[in-house]
Amino acid sequence: MSRRAHRIVFAVLAGLLVVLHLDVWNHDVGGLVFGWLPWDLAYHLAWMAGAAALVWYMTVGPWTEDD
Amino acid sequence: MSDLAVIGLVNAAYLLITLIIGWLAWRRTSATAEDYFLGGRAAKTFVLFMALFGTNVTPFVLLGIPGLSYHHGVGIFGLNAAIVGLGIPLTFWLIGDPARRAALCISAITPTELYAQRFASPVVGHLLFLAFFAYTLPYMVTGVIGVGLTVEILTRGAVSFTAAAALVLAITIAYTALGGMRATMWTNVFQGATFMVFILVAFFMIAGDLGGLAAATATVAERAPHLLIKGDAPQFTPGHWGSWGLAISLTVIAFPHMFVRMFAARDTAALKNVARLYPFMLVLLWLPAVIFGVWGAAEFPGLEGRASDGIFPRMISAHLGPVLQGMALAGVLAAVMSTLDAQLLTLSSMLTRDILRRAYPNLSGAGEVMAGRIFTLALSLTVLAVALQRPASIFDIAAFAFSGYVTLVPTLLLGLRWRRCTATGAVASILAGNAALLLAQFGVLPRVFGVLPVAWGLLAAILGAVLGSLATRPTDPATVTRVLGPARRSA
Numbered sequence: 160m161s162r163r164a165h166r167i168v169f170a171v172l173a174g175l176l177v178v179l180h181l182d183v184w185n186h187d188v189g190g191l192v193f194g195w196l197p198w199d200l201a202y203h204l205a206w207m208a209g210a211a212a213l214v215w216y217m218t219v220g221p222w223t224e225d226d
Numbered sequence: 227m228s229d230l231a232v233i234g235l236v237n238a239a240y241l242l243i244t245l246i247i248g249w250l251a252w253r254r255t256s257a258t259a260e261d262y263f264l265g266g267r268a269a270k271t272f273v274l275f276m277a278l279f280g281t282n283v284t285p286f287v288l289l290g291i292p293g294l295s296y297h298h299g300v301g302i303f304g305l306n307a308a309i310v311g312l313g314i315p316l317t318f319w320l321i322g323d324p325a326r327r328a329a330l331c332i333s334a335i336t337p338t339e340l341y342a343q344r345f346a347s348p349v350v351g352h353l354l355f356l357a358f359f360a361y362t363l364p365y366m367v368t369g370v371i372g373v374g375l376t377v378e379i380l381t382r383g384a385v386s387f388t389a390a391a392a393l394v395l396a397i398t399i400a401y402t403a404l405g406g407m408r409a410t411m412w413t414n415v416f417q418g419a420t421f422m423v424f425i426l427v428a429f430f431m432i433a434g435d436l437g438g439l440a441a442a443t444a445t446v447a448e449r450a451p452h453l454l455i456k457g458d459a460p461q462f463t464p465g466h467w468g469s470w471g472l473a474i475s476l477t478v479i480a481f482p483h484m485f486v487r488m489f490a491a492r493d494t495a496a497l498k499n500v501a502r503l504y505p506f507m508l509v510l511l512w513l514p515a516v517i518f519g520v521w522g523a524a525e526f527p528g529l530e531g532r533a534s535d536g537i538f539p540r541m542i543s544a545h546l547g548p549v550l551q552g553m554a555l556a557g558v559l560a561a562v563m564s565t566l567d568a569q570l571l572t573l574s575s576m577l578t579r580d581i582l583r584r585a586y587p588n589l590s591g592a593g594e595v596m597a598g599r600i601f602t603l604a605l606s607l608t609v610l611a612v613a614l615q616r617p618a619s620i621f622d623i624a625a626f627a628f629s630g631y632v633t634l635v636p637t638l639l640l641g642l643r644w645r646r647c648t649a650t651g652a653v654a655s656i657l658a659g660n661a662a663l664l665l666a667q668f669g670v671l672p673r674v675f676g677v678l679p680v681a682w683g684l685l686a687a688i689l690g691a692v693l694g695s696l697a698t699r700p701t702d703p704a705t706v707t708r709v710l711g712p713a714r715r716s717a
Contacts, residue, residue, distance in 0.1 A: 173312065180309055180471065181464055186456045195439035197454040200516070203304040204509065210312040211505035218498040222319045225714075226494075 165220035172213050179206060229548035230384055236552025240420065240559065241397055244413050248401025251409035267330065269490045271499040273411050278487050278500055279507055280414035280564035282314075282478060283421065284365075285372025287515055288561050290620035292541075293534040295519030299453030301462050302519070306474055307512035313475020315501035321479050321635075322488040323497050324642040328709050329489040336572070337485045337638075338580045344641050344709045346701060347649035348584065353656045354634065355576050358482040361630035363609065365481075366569050368620045368627075369562040370395065370613035372535075376558045379539040380551050391613050394559060395566070395606045402567040403599040407490060410567040417560035422511065424557035428542060428550065429514035432521070435545040442521050449524040465676030473632050473680040480631035480638060482576065483568035532619030573605060574598040629667075629680035633659030636687040644695075645706050645713060651695030659687025 160168075185202055192201035269277060295302040325340065334340040338358070342351030370391045377390035401409045436442035446453055456462040461470075478484055491497050515538075522537035525544070529537065542554040578597045583589055589597070617623065637655045640647040663683030665671045671682050707713070 173316070176312060180304070181468060182304070183464060186458065186462060189451075189455050191443060195443045197300045197443070199454075199456055200300045200303055200513070203308040204513070206304075206308050207311045207505055207509055210308070211502075213312065214315040214501055214505055217315065217319060218501055222323070222494075222498065224494050226319070226323060 160220070162221060162223060169213070169217055169221045172216070176206070176209060176213060179209075229551070230381055232548035233380060233552040233555060236549060237556050237559065240556035243416060244563065245397065245401055247413045247416055248409040251401075251406075251412045254408060267490055268492050269411060269487075269496065270492050271496045273415055274487070274491050274496050275500045275503050275507075276415040276418040277411040277490070277568075278484060279504070280418035280560075281481075281483055281487060281568040282565075283418070283511060283561050284369050284565045284624075285376075285558065285562060285620055286368060286624040287511060288421065288425070288558055289372045289375065289535050289538055290368070290624060291512065291515040292519035292522065292538040293532070293536075293619065294621050295453070295516045296523045296529065296534040296537045298459055298461055299450075299455070299457075299520055299523075300516060301456035301459070303512060303516040304456075305461060305467060305470060307508055307516070309471040309475050310478070311505035311508050313471075314478050315504050317476065317479035317635075318488070318497055318501045318504075321639050321642060322485070322491075323494055324710070325485065325638070326488045326491050326494075326497065327711070328642060331711065332709055335486075335489070336576045336579050337482055338576050340709070341637065341641055341652065342580065344701075344706070345647075345649035345652055346705045347652070350637075350649050350652045350656075351580050353653060354637070355580055357630065357634055357656060357660065358576065359573060361627045362482060362569050362573060363605075363612070364623050365627040366566060366605075366609045367613045367617075368623045369566050370609055371616060371620055371623075372558060373562050374613065375536050376539045376555055379536050380543055380555050388614060391610055394562060395610055398563045398566045398570065399602055399606050402570050403602050406595075407571060410564075410571055411487075411490065413567065414564045417564040420553075420560040421557040422507070424550075424553045425511060425514050428546065428554060429517070431550065432518070432541060432545045436521065446520055446524040449527070450520075453520045453523055460676070463676045465673070466678060469677040469681040472684065473628050473678065476635045476684075477628040477631040480634045483565070483572040485638070486572045486575070487568070532616075532622075535620050570602045570605060571598075574601040577601045629663055629678070629683060630660065632680050633663055633683040633687045635684070636691045640691050640695075642710065645703075645710065646695055646700055647691060648695045648698045648701050650698040651691045651693075654690035654694030655687045656690075658690035659683045662686030 182202060185199055188198050190198045192198060291302060291306065328334070328344065329340050332340070332343050334343060338351040338354045341354055342348050373394045374387035374391045377385050378387050401413060433439050433442055436445065460466055488497070518538050518541055522541050526537065526540055539554065542551055546554065575598060578594045578601065582597050583594065634656065636659070637652045641652060660683065662671065662685070663679055666679030666682040671679070
């Protein structure tokens with residue numbers, strides 16, 4: 160894949176993550192995950208797992224040594 | 227042995243180790259400005275990561291975030307931590323790596339030196355210096371306040387706020403002034419390890435003392451259930467949420483003490499590795515910080531305003547023995563000192579390289595280093611004087627500084643990524659961004675859709691950079707090529 164293609168893929172995925180970060184649908188959602196972790200924290204931890212994967216892709220795809 | 231003596235011994239050991247590391251670094255540091263201010267540009271992944279992360283973590287995280295989640299609950303994690311897991315690594319790529327290469331190309335040691343040469347304009351360098359200075363000073367104050375507060379609470383007032391603040395500044399000056407960048411990076415490894423290990427140990431031990439993770443959450447659900455959801459607090463409305471997320475993601479690269487550490491990286495591979503590690507380490511640090519505040523609200527209700535900044539040491543004091551209380555204090559000291567040293571070194575390097583050297587072109591390398599040491603001392607005294615006034619909560623002071631730094635990002639980014647960006651554009655960006663930020667802070671500019679003043683500052687800075695650049699003649703291509711290398715087409 161060309162550098163340009165990598166950058167487009169990265170931009171689309173980053174945009175998607177930003178939308179998921181603005182989680183207005185979560186404001187009043189209660190409940191616990193694993194019996195202790197509030198839902199809102201669990202959601203944003205999962206979001207960070209996605210962000211970590213995207214950062215990994217950023218370093219192997221669009222970010223080149225001679226960038 | 228009394229609890230106080232144990233806490234004192236643990237911290238004496240921590241401070242002694244820090245000083246020994248600083249002394250070892252001093253023995254390895256030559257009298258050249260490049261070695262003193264940048265450690266020879268040789269930092270590999272591990273040291274670079276610890277230096278960046280240690281510098282990035284301040285009492286804003288260890289005290290300000292628990293204080294904020296005490297009032298606003300678990301939503302503080304998403305508001306602050308999550309988005310920076312993506313935002314900070316992104317700025318390392320877009321700004322940090324090209325800045326490193328450009329600085330290497332022209333042997334620049336400070337950010338202001340780099341941009342003054344990129345735009346062939348000392349005015350840009352001076353403006354950046356003023357802005358960096360104006361926003362770094364209050365940010366340094368938050369660190370010193372954090373130390374004073376923690377010491378006061380954990381020693382039950384036996385050591386005063388003033389004495390603690392003065393002591394931490396004195397020790398930081400000692401190893402920073404002697405060993406320069408190499409000392410700050412080596413000590414950052416030890417300091418980063420200290421606060422990371424402590425916060426994880428404290429998290430599980432306090433949870434155990436509260437009856438386990440489930441029991442601790444159940445207590446919060448019973449006494450302060452609103453803290454387990456975001457709800458409709460103003461912080462979580464889309465305008466505030468989005469604009470703060472933008473601010474906290476962009477601000478870190480514009481900290482001059484972070485920016486200059488990019489120059490110290492050995493190569494792009496080291497920076498990429500740091501970017502990969504960042505999201506994981508943010509989770510390990512921020513998750514306990516937010517949860518401490520929420521647990522603390524259930525256990526110590528009724529703290530008003532900035533009083534909640536002390537909730538983390540209160541929890542430590544209530545649930546951990548004297549050795550771990552001592553480690554808690556060492557952890558806070560480590561977080562503060564690992565940032566303060568970098569801030570002192572960076573501001574002093576900018577003053578000596580960009581201001582003094584222009585006034586005295588024949589200043590020797592050794593003279594530069596000596597001037598840097600004197601400035602470090604003067605700056606520390608100023609920080610101490612302001613910190614003793616306790617002008618606002620840690621979070622509020624940091625939020626002011628973060629917003630200011632964000633107005634510099636368009637200049638930092640476009641100066642490296644847009645060859646058409648000119649000195650006029652950079653000057654217009656810095657001036658317009660800061661003017662708009664101030665107008666919005668004072669309510670002259672409206673808060674459209676609830677966005678924070680920083681959004682106005684960023685918008686004005688972008689417009690200033692673009693319009694100012696397009697309205698003026700391009701910078702001499704030879705100058706741009708000398709700094710950024712030859713232009714290339716995207717593959």
